[in-house]
Amino acid sequence: MDDDSAEADTAPAGPPAPRTRAPKSEQTRTLILETAMRLFEERGFDRTTMRAIAQEAGVSTGNAYYYFSSKEHLIQGFYDRIAAEHAAAVHPALAGTADLADRIQATLLTWLDVAEPYHRFAAQFFKNAADPDSPLSPFSADSAAAREAAVSVHRQVLAGSSTKTAPELADRLPHLLWLMQMGLVLFWVYDRSPDAARSRRLVVRTAPLAARAIALSRFRVMRPLVAQIEDVLAEFLPDAREP
Amino acid sequence: MDDDSAEADTAPAGPPAPRTRAPKSEQTRTLILETAMRLFEERGFDRTTMRAIAQEAGVSTGNAYYYFSSKEHLIQGFYDRIAAEHAAAVHPALAGTADLADRIQATLLTWLDVAEPYHRFAAQFFKNAADPDSPLSPFSADSAAAREAAVSVHRQVLAGSSTKTAPELADRLPHLLWLMQMGLVLFWVYDRSPDAARSRRLVVRTAPLAARAIALSRFRVMRPLVAQIEDVLAEFLPDAREP
Numbered sequence: 279m280d281d282d283s284a285e286a287d288t289a290p291a292g293p294p295a296p297r298t299r300a301p302k303s304e305q306t307r308t309l310i311l312e313t314a315m316r317l318f319e320e321r322g323f324d325r326t327t328m329r330a331i332a333q334e335a336g337v338s339t340g341n342a343y344y345y346f347s348s349k350e351h352l353i354q355g356f357y358d359r360i361a362a363e364h365a366a367a368v369h370p371a372l373a374g375t376a377d378l379a380d381r382i383q384a385t386l387l388t389w390l391d392v393a394e395p396y397h398r399f400a401a402q403f404f405k406n407a408a409d410p411d412s413p414l415s416p417f418s419a420d421s422a423a424a425r426e427a428a429v430s431v432h433r434q435v436l437a438g439s440s441t442k443t444a445p446e447l448a449d450r451l452p453h454l455l456w457l458m459q460m461g462l463v464l465f466w467v468y469d470r471s472p473d474a475a476r477s478r479r480l481v482v483r484t485a486p487l488a489a490r491a492i493a494l495s496r497f498r499v500m501r502p503l504v505a506q507i508e509d510v511l512a513e514f515l516p517d518a519r520e521p
Numbered sequence: 522m523d524d525d526s527a528e529a530d531t532a533p534a535g536p537p538a539p540r541t542r543a544p545k546s547e548q549t550r551t552l553i554l555e556t557a558m559r560l561f562e563e564r565g566f567d568r569t570t571m572r573a574i575a576q577e578a579g580v581s582t583g584n585a586y587y588y589f590s591s592k593e594h595l596i597q598g599f600y601d602r603i604a605a606e607h608a609a610a611v612h613p614a615l616a617g618t619a620d621l622a623d624r625i626q627a628t629l630l631t632w633l634d635v636a637e638p639y640h641r642f643a644a645q646f647f648k649n650a651a652d653p654d655s656p657l658s659p660f661s662a663d664s665a666a667a668r669e670a671a672v673s674v675h676r677q678v679l680a681g682s683s684t685k686t687a688p689e690l691a692d693r694l695p696h697l698l699w700l701m702q703m704g705l706v707l708f709w710v711y712d713r714s715p716d717a718a719r720s721r722r723l724v725v726r727t728a729p730l731a732a733r734a735i736a737l738s739r740f741r742v743m744r745p746l747v748a749q750i751e752d753v754l755a756e757f758l759p760d761a762r763e764p
Contacts, residue, residue, distance in 0.1 A: 506726075
């Protein structure tokens with residue numbers, strides 16, 4: 279990400295970036311990422327080494343480290359991929375409706391669809407992700423890019439909805455919906471019902487509840503509560519917290 | 522728990538229970554539990570065997586298994602102890618005030634006080650407890666006794682408060698406060714601030730918020746939301762869920 283932006287800043291003044299290499303290097307990156315995810319699932323995250331991943335992918339260990347500076351960064355690559363797939367899949371799902379409950383439900387059910395192929399894998403490595411100081415945690419600084427991608431989906435959910443929200447919460451609500459999504463992910467990771475039926479049920483039950491709470495936030499009687507929630511979020515949400 | 526109630530039911534009709542043995546066996550039980558917690562902390566939960574615990578405690582392995590049928594049951598013993606210590610410590614903390622926010626805050630801060638000596642230990646084994654199907658999970662059937670003890674503390678919190686609550690939520694609110702406490706525990710497990718200052722701060726910030734939300738639940742405009750929350754809790758709270 280940083281490299282890309284640096285390139286974008288300097289490219290107009292210097293020679294064109296060697297873009298012809300990009301597709302090949304993107305292929306190698308994808309190959310390493312997919313090999314890693316398969317090995318994590320087969321052998322477990324803790325027992326899979328970068329050397330083994332490189333060997334299985336048919337690249338040198340040095341080359342693997344060139345793309346991913348640690349195993350943890352491979353998980354970041356996985357987060358980025360899920361976030362990108364979700365953002366793409368959610369677009370048509372949101373096109374049909376301005377009803378906030380429907381939009382929240384469609385967004386979360388789409389996430390479950392996108393994530394389903396990785397269900398076993400997610401349960402396997404989740405132990406390592408629960409610590410917010412771990413780079414694997416969705417709350418960590420390392421996860422900022424994937425988190426921002428997920429939050430921006432929820433910005434679309436709210437922006438395209440017919441529900442008016444409390445103005446003082448406008449900046450926080452997408453983060454709050456993202457937090458709801460993280461709660462769903464936690465539930466889903468350990469959901470062993472067929473086709474994650476219980477997770478789907480949880481979405482169907484809580485989406486209207488979240489939509490109603492958001493709609494209520496504009497009522498005068500709710501204002502002091504809304505202000506308190508805003509304060510707590512400002513202090514404790516990942517991108518607001520001081521290290 | 523079950524043994525105690527069975528005893529209480531039958532004791533009046535039969536001969537007195539052999540109470541003279543209880544103190545010694547209680548001592549042995551405590552010795553095994555404390556040894557286990559020390560070894561879990563020193564060596565890690567996964568790498569500590571029942572055999573090693575028995576040896577270190579100076580009892581036979583068979584004797585250790587007599588008191589705790591698995592390592593997981595030792596953790597249950599730990600939960601029960603924390604819950605009992607909390608219930609005892611919270612009593613004086615609640616005596617002074619009928620204000621709901623103060624009562625919630627006192628209850629959660631007292632929990633942090635009681636739990637502090639086990640902080641490192643909790644972080645160490647928490648990985649094993651995050652799975653709700655694990656007997657170590659606070660949401661598991663095996664944890665029902667410790668959970669009920671914790672919920673009953675929150676029943677006292679509400680019962681002694683001057684805040685009137687929505688009648689249809691009366692049975693659920695203690696569970697909801699317990700869920701809030703579990704959120705705090707999750708935060709605290711990974712809180713590395715000195716003296717868990719951030720966890721304390723989270724309590725101070727969220728206790729008035731929870732109290733206000735509970736007070737608001739009686740307003741007519743909130744009724745549909747309250748009904749939805751009640752439905753979701755009835756379906757998804759641990760003691761309501763079907764296996």
